[in-house]
Amino acid sequence: MTRTLLAVLSVLLLTLHSTAVSASQVRLKDIIEFEGIRSNPLVGYGLVVGLQGTGDTLNNSPFTQQSLEAMLERLGVNTRDQNINTENVAAVMVTADLPAFARQGSQIDVVVNSLGDAESLLGGTLLVTPLMGADGEVYSVAQGPIIVGGFSATGNAQTVTKNIPTVGRISNGATVERETGFELADMRQMRLSLRNPDLTTAIRVEQAINESFGQRISKAIDPTTVILAIPPSHQTEMVSLLAQIEQVTVQTDQIARIVIDEKAGVIVMGRDVRVDEIAIAQGNLTVTVTESQQVSQPNAFAAQGNTEVVDRSEIQIDEGEDRKLTVLNEGVSLQELVDGLNALGVGPRDMISILQTIKAAGALQAEIEVM
Incomplete structure (x- = not known):
């Protein structure tokens, strides 16, 4: 497994090294966002009916019972102070x-997520549900049969579940009611936001747009924003203007x-990672203990004796004697760094520790971000 990961990593890094000399040009469409041209999240609370005994337990989900009673009252059915016992409804x-x-x-797609202790939404239908934005206004209304990509089967001794049956989707399940x-026609200027903020990239975006239109119409004001x-x-x-700007190409930069x-x-390493001259040694002490059992029996004509099970232990010690000291010259590239670490037989997890140690020694000219 470790050799496979190292082989894949080496191929990826070799590809990065081969393109390090001349970085490719990318479209502005792929690295910027236009002010105002974005989606808006909507959320709503509703009821799903028609479940086959896999809905909420009303005793454990009081909000489901309250919602069910309120819905029935709006339809002219009074169920207050009644003992409702149904498992076909889910909040x-x-x-x-x-x-x-x-x-x-x-119409837009919606995602439905169970709120109570329902076991599955398979076969359910979402009732009319208003979807609100962050400003509290209703922007769309959702309703329709739910498509669930998972299932759950329960027996007396075993339960089998595939994917998540308490989450479903309704394609084109909501109708937009408010815009x-x-x-765009009312705007006199627009902000372009870089998805990956960088001072050099922002200046290059400014210059590329101005050169494309033959006049100074853009100005970078910070690492993220171009006016x-x-x-x-x-x-x-x-x-037409924004479509033309989307196709302008620029060479991005990053730390x-x-x-x-x-x-x-x-x-994952960026192509600009550099290492000062440093010596690296890596070695591990590995102790492997293998247990086995053998059966010991008396001779065929022995006067007495018992059959016994005897434990046998085999111990192997690897002190990492084949590991050697590697010297990385000053200013080595990303590919040379990985080649040097691979020469030591370093696995991915050991490589993480080595990179952090090189950084602590002040020899790694790069930022380390640990997820």
Whole structure:
């Protein structure tokens, strides 16, 4: 397993090293966000009915019973102070994303999540559920049959569950009732936000836009934001202007960074990582104990004796004598760093400790981020 991880890591890093000389150009569409052009999260509380005995237990979920009674009252059925005993209803939270410029009457997908102790939402139908935005206004209404990607089967001695049966989805399950009111035509300037803030990249974005339009219409004001002044000739053609800006290419830049996921043993290194001259030695003491049992019997013609089970232990000690001291020269590249560590037979988890130790010694010219 360790050799496989090292082989994959080496191939990925070799690819990065081969492209380090000339970084590729990327579209602005892939690295920036336009002000106002974003989705808006919606949330709502509702009831799912039609479950086959897999709904909430009303004694354990009082909010489900209260919601059921309130819904029936609105329909003219009085169930107050009555003993309602049903397991076909479940309280759920409904979430959705309202796309930018979604128009009234358009439909969006919704996700339904069980709120109580329901076992499964399979076969259920969501009743009319208003979905609200962060401002408390209702922007869409959801309803429809739920599609569940999992199931649960229970027997007397075993339960089998696949995926999560208490989460479902309704495709085109919500109808947009209110628009956000954001209009591109009313804007005289727009902010472009970099997804990965960087001073050098922000300046390059400014220069690339100005060169593309042949006039100074953009200005970087911080590592994240570039202000775009809408030219008078494009104020009635905002969509065309933004589409043209999306296709402008720029060479991105980033700080040298190493991201480490200690739980999974994953290491991702940027191509600009450099190491000062340093010597590295790595060795482990490994003790392997193998237990086995053998049967000892008396001779065939022995006058007396018993058959006994005798334990046998085999102990092997690996002191890491094949590990050697490796010297990394000053200013070595990412590929040379990994080659040197691989020459020591270092696994991913040991490599994490070595990188952190090199950083502590002041020889690693990169930022280490531990997830």
